[in-house]
Amino acid sequence: MIETVIDIVSWICLLLGGAFGIIGGLGLVRLPDFFTRLHAAGVAETLCPLLIVLGLVLQSGLSLLTLKLVLILLFLLFTAPTATHAVARAAMLDGVEPSLGNDESEPTSGEPSSNT
Amino acid sequence: MSKWKERIGKILRSMRYILSLTIVLAALWLAVSGVYKPLIMLLGVGSVALVVWLATRMKVVGVEHNPALYAGRLPLYWGWLAWQIVLANLNVARLILNPAQVRPRVFKVKVPHDTAVAGAAYANSVTLTPGTVSLQMTAGELTVHALDRRSAEELKSGAMARRIAWLEGSDTEHP
DSSP states (O other): OHHHHHHHHHHHHHHHHHHHHHHHHHHHHHSSSHHHHHHHHHHHHTHHHHHHHHHHHHHHOSSHHHHHHHHHHHHHHHHHHHHHHHHHHHHHHTTOOOOOOOSSSOOOOSOOOTTO | OHHHHHHHHHHHHHHHHHHHHHHHHHHHHHHHHOOOOHHHHHHHHHHHHHHHHHHHHTTOOSGGGOGGGGTTTHHHHHHHHHHHHHHHHHHHHHHHHSGGGOOOEEEEEEOOOSSHHHHHHHHHHHHHSTTEEEEEEETTEEEEEESSHHHHHHHHTTHHHHHHHHHHTOTTTOO
16 A cells, blocks of 8 residues: 555656756746746756656665665766856856846847857 | 874874775675675775775875765765755756756855865765756866856855855855
């Protein structure tokens, strides 16, 4: 009985993780410029692996495998922001202008900037 | 002769960090390997020794690089950060599905921390929560790109900076 419940929770986590991966990928295409797209990549590299690893941990049960899965997540969560920052900083130093939107003004269009 | 004394003294002082690094690496190896045969174990000892030697050569063994320093408070911070990541993700996912609401902005926030490692932890946490990305860090200031007003307000409220200060142990100076 308890195994079925864990299985269901695990599947919910895996499916939600996959859904956030897709949303992140969608954001890479839909958001207007280079810097806003970084945030979409952020979705695909934080909550998506978080949920997928959680789902896999529930599948594996308590074992050495659990530790390995958590280590994968840990390394990912340490390296991903470093890489994102490196890319963002390089873009800024290279003179890529972020498109800025005021709260009052018209929202930025969905057109991709030529800089990307 | 005094040069040698100095060198030996330096090695003895860094012994603590070398020892803790060795223990962490050995535990990591034992956990990830799973094969406990004599030859494999010997290779494990060899690789740990190699990494520790490289780390001392690179002069990256020291208090700043020792995660055991924050051992007590780090899990609590990670728990809080994980929750922030979930909240930020929901906000950004909503914006991706409705890009018309995206209002990108660039602004600066103060970095009130004393040590470089706390500043790096702050910048990394900012990037780790979607909706905010650290662009550039200078002394005492962090340039941030945010996706919309809510992400920016969340960061400007200083909640994250306060938790990092608590993590660092300097929160008494910044109540």
